[in-house]
Amino acid sequence: MMQYENATKKKIRKVALNLINEKGYNNVTLKEICEASGINKHTFYYYFDSKDDILNKYYKIPCQLTSNDLATIMTADSNVEKLWMLNKIFIDFIESSGVTIVKQIVIKNLNDCNIGTFKVNNDRKQILKIQIDIVKKAQENGEILNKTRPDVLVTLLFQQLHATAVRWCFRNGSFDFEYISRYFFEVILDVPEAQRKCKEIDEDMLF
Secondary structure, rough: OHHHHHHHHHHHHHHHEEEEEEEHHHHOOOHHHHHHHOHHHHHHHHHOOEEEHHHHHHOOOOOOOEEEEEHHHOOOOOOHHHHHHHHHHHHHHHHHOOOOHHHEEEHHHHOOOOOOOOOOOOOHHHHHHHHHHHHHHHHHHOOOOOOOHHHHHHHHHHHHHHHHHHHHHHOOOOOOOOHHHHHHHHHHHHHOHHHOOOOOOOOHHHO
């Protein structure tokens, strides 16, 4: 059953995120959030335990697939596109969160290993299992030329996305995260040249 967030709580979160994206997490005070939201501290603490609590839903990367999601993915034109759509779940999360929020996610995980943003939970294991099966089929059909073990390839794709996300933060979102991710995705899998969608990359992005 879908859970709906209280209107006041939703407003506080939206205002806070706008301030954080504009000024940076450490430069936004609780007082500013309350004033911009038109509430007092008592109301804030009714809905949130702390400023950090505002970001709690961002510390868990969405990786649950509904039957409709899976059906859409499985009707893609090729196994390469099916695999890309599964990887794009992470890409969409990063881009929609924004540089400032993603930086805070990374910092939070560095300071507290129990946050678990990048851990492989049961939902993510299911996605990885689906990805491994797709890679096997793609290898058999000649859609990807890299014959490395499917589970190793899927792990490399997983790590590449995380590394590119961190680099995107270091560069303050100055490059197209989705395009660069797709380029490395195709290189790692060794997608035949004629089927590649991202054939060129600036030399600056290689170092």
